[in-house]
Amino acid sequence: MWRSVARRSSQVRRLLSTSAPPAGPLATVPAPCIVQKRGNDILNDPWYNKDTAFPLTERDRLGLRGLLPPRVMSFEQQYERFINSYRSLEKNTRGEPDSIVALAKWRILNRLHDRNETLYFRVLIDNIKDLAPVIYTPTVGLVCENYSGLFRRPRGMYFTAKDKGEMMSMIYNWPQEKVDMIVVTDGSRILGLGDLGVQGIGIPIGKLDLYVAAAGINPQKVLPVIIDVGTNNEKLLEDNLYLGLRQPRLEGEEYMAVVDEFMEAVHARWPQAVVQFEDFQMKWAFETLERYRNRFCMFNDDVQGTAGVALAGLLGAVRAQGRPLHDFTSQKIVVAGAGSAGIGVLSMAKQEMSRMLAKTGEEGHNQFWVLDKNGLITKDRKDLDPAVANFARGHGPNEIPDLHEGASLVEVVRKVKPHVLLGLSGVGGIFNEEVLKAMKESDSPRPAIFAMSNPTTKAECTPEDVFKHVGENAIFASGSPFSNVSLGNGKTGYANQANNMYLFPGIGLGALLSGARHISDDMLQAGAECLASYITDDEIQKGILFPEVSSIRHITARVGAAVVRAAVAEDLAEGCRTVGPKELGSMSEVLYYAEINFTFV
Ligand SMILES: NC(=O)C1=CN([C@@H]2O[C@H](COP(=O)(O)OP(=O)(O)OC[C@H]3O[C@@H](n4cnc5c(N)ncnc54)[C@H](O)[C@@H]3O)[C@@H](O)[C@H]2O)C=CC1
Ligand SMILES: CC(=O)C(=O)O
Numbered sequence: 395m396w397r398s399v400a401r402r403s404s405q406v407r408r409l410l411s412t413s414a415p416p417a418g419p420l421a422t423v424p425a426p427c428i429v430q431k432r433g434n435d436i437l438n439d440p441w442y443n444k445d446t447a448f449p450l451t452e453r454d455r456l457g458l459r460g461l462l463p464p465r466v467m468s469f470e471q472q473y474e475r476f477i478n479s480y481r482s483l484e485k486n487t488r489g490e491p492d493s494i495v496a497l498a499k500w501r502i503l504n505r506l507h508d509r510n511e512t513l514y515f516r517v518l519i520d521n522i523k524d525l526a527p528v529i530y531t532p533t534v535g536l537v538c539e540n541y542s543g544l545f546r547r548p549r550g551m552y553f554t555a556k557d558k559g560e561m562m563s564m565i566y567n568w569p570q571e572k573v574d575m576i577v578v579t580d581g582s583r584i585l586g587l588g589d590l591g592v593q594g595i596g597i598p599i600g601k602l603d604l605y606v607a608a609a610g611i612n613p614q615k616v617l618p619v620i621i622d623v624g625t626n627n628e629k630l631l632e633d634n635l636y637l638g639l640r641q642p643r644l645e646g647e648e649y650m651a652v653v654d655e656f657m658e659a660v661h662a663r664w665p666q667a668v669v670q671f672e673d674f675q676m677k678w679a680f681e682t683l684e685r686y687r688n689r690f691c692m693f694n695d696d697v698q699g700t701a702g703v704a705l706a707g708l709l710g711a712v713r714a715q716g717r718p719l720h721d722f723t724s725q726k727i728v729v730a731g732a733g734s735a736g737i738g739v740l741s742m743a744k745q746e747m748s749r750m751l752a753k754t755g756e757e758g759h760n761q762f763w764v765l766d767k768n769g770l771i772t773k774d775r776k777d778l779d780p781a782v783a784n785f786a787r788g789h790g791p792n793e794i795p796d797l798h799e800g801a802s803l804v805e806v807v808r809k810v811k812p813h814v815l816l817g818l819s820g821v822g823g824i825f826n827e828e829v830l831k832a833m834k835e836s837d838s839p840r841p842a843i844f845a846m847s848n849p850t851t852k853a854e855c856t857p858e859d860v861f862k863h864v865g866e867n868a869i870f871a872s873g874s875p876f877s878n879v880s881l882g883n884g885k886t887g888y889a890n891q892a893n894n895m896y897l898f899p900g901i902g903l904g905a906l907l908s909g910a911r912h913i914s915d916d917m918l919q920a921g922a923e924c925l926a927s928y929i930t931d932d933e934i935q936k937g938i939l940f941p942e943v944s945s946i947r948h949i950t951a952r953v954g955a956a957v958v959r960a961a962v963a964e965d966l967a968e969g970c971r972t973v974g975p976k977e978l979g980s981m982s983e984v985l986y987y988a989e990i991n992f993t994f995v
């Protein structure tokens with residue numbers, strides 16, 4: 395079909411295949427595309443630029459003759475050259491402080507991203523285990539903290555409080571006709587690093603890199619967005635180099651009006667696009683989710699993606715004890731952190747327990763103890779957010795053990811003896827020796843400790859501490875990557891990574907492929923259950939709860955397929971491009987894979 399389009403269009407239109415070469419098990423069919431650019435405009439466009447890999451015929455057709463060194467390199471040679479530079483950098487920076495090495499690695503990758511996206515994504519896909527910590531957590535946190543100083547060229551779109559009334563026209567400034575995936579933040583809670591204002595844009599960029607690498611979304615069809623409504627970070631407000639609005643954050647209706655206008659503008663131009671909300675402070679995370687989830691195809695990754703990943707881990711912890719899944723309903727779970735992520739996890743876990751209990755007609759109990767910065771949350775707490783109030787503990791004879799308002803973490807762990815201790819507090823090290831030693835007395839033969847806060851410095855504990863203080867039978871997972879721990883005698887203590895990156899690319903992909911009108915709880919649950927069932931019993935016995943990051947493309951395709959099936963089952967799927975809802979319903983998983991490859995990459 396592209397041939398007829400090309401024939402009909404003017405002579406300046408040229409055809410140029412810019413697709414990445416096949417990518418392992420999810421090999422791609424190169425999709426030719428039409429570019430109107432010529433000469434330097436192509437070399438300066440990372441979407442189309444192939445640098446020295448342009449063959450002579452393309453150099454002639456695209457007006458590139460004389461603009462490049464004469465030697466034509468193959469894509470493989472370019473790849474090798476880059477990997478060699480990257481390995482040299484690793485060698486040359488050995489012994490330097492971690493942050494210097496991390497930023498140096500990020501810089502070299504970022505320069506490639508800005509120059510040649512085809513090569514960048516090939517490198518990222520092939521080396522995802524090594525590079526995810528550079529483009530994503532933990533390094534992305536460091537990048538956001540230093541964004542104004544590191545800034546060289548823009549990426550994505552910047553909507554601000556000053557753009558009120560202009561967004562509907564601004565959205566048309568984005569040069570691509572079609573956008574499939576948007577990740578948006580307001581920079582108010584970047585990982586566990588707090589309010590970083592406009593500098594938070596690093597998060598949507600990193601998340602969308604994973605969408606391309608894991609879900610095969612076309613890099614030309616992703617859009618990172620920051621909504622800059624100011625910042626309450628004094629240090630940034632006083633920084634002359636700070637690149638965002640130097641004003642306190644908008645609040646209340648003024649804030650909502652900006653986000654509303656952004657969502658309307660996106661929907662007007664790209665009604666099918668999926669919008670992922672990321673790293674909004676709790677009050678806005680919940681408010682925007684409630685406000686938009688039935689109007690737009692959107693989800694909040696911190697609330698919903700994290701919940702699904704944690705649920706998969708919690709179910710894995712039940713299997714590790716050699717118990718049937720139904721025993722999840724009697725697991726005691728202590729959560730440190732009553733924010734958007736913690737409450738998201740608790741809500742999904744509670745929903746799952748209710749579903750299980752409904753099948754057997756049993757009655758459930760409150761299996762959760764949740765703490766915030768003021769300790770255990772009980773019904774005595776004043777001015778509780780309604781979402782949190784659902785999990786407040788009561789007093790009296792039915793409360794075993796009876797704990798007081800504001801009880802400390804160690805007190806709670808000692809008395810409750812939980813099966814699982816889960817951290818989403820954003821405070822590094824709070825699962826200290828005392829707390830971990832108390833977890834040794836857990837009622838579970840395999841006590842599970844999930845230190846899910848990011849980046850690494852904010853992890854509630856390290857795997858070394860867990861295996862030392864809780865014991866070798868403990869199970870550990872963290873939000874940012876840690877290395878496995880050698881336990882001696884050839885035994886390994888597994889450092890699982892419990893990060894929403896195992897789910898969000900599949901949720902977005904499934905929503906996109908199904909053409910779902912919105913993203914329902916059943917679609918999210920299907921994704922979580924798919925992730926939970928990915929791990930074999932043998933792996934679970936070893937303490938492996940989550941797959942290797944290197945298999946993220948495969949996991950994402952499976953999760954995406956599960957999400958599509960759930961959307962079809964709920965009659966939410968409207969189909970995608972040439973595939974109608976009926977066909978989606980009868981497609982096998984294998985065909986879903988083919989669709990992913992052909993349509994998007
Ligand atoms: N691993 C993953 O996939 C994900 C990890 N996270 C991480 O979770 C953390 C929290 O994120 P949000 O819930 O969105 O933040 P938030 O700011 O909404 O909530 C933080 C909560 O922790 C509580 N807290 C603070 N100090 C505490 C202490 N000493 N003990 C117990 N609780 C304490 C606060 O009172 C608040 O309730 C961040 O570090 C973030 O990076 C968030 C989403 C996904
Ligand atoms: C992983 C993630 O989304 C977070 O830490 O906020």
Ligand SMILES: [Mg+2]
Pocket residue numbers: 585672673695696
């Ligand atoms: Mg997040």
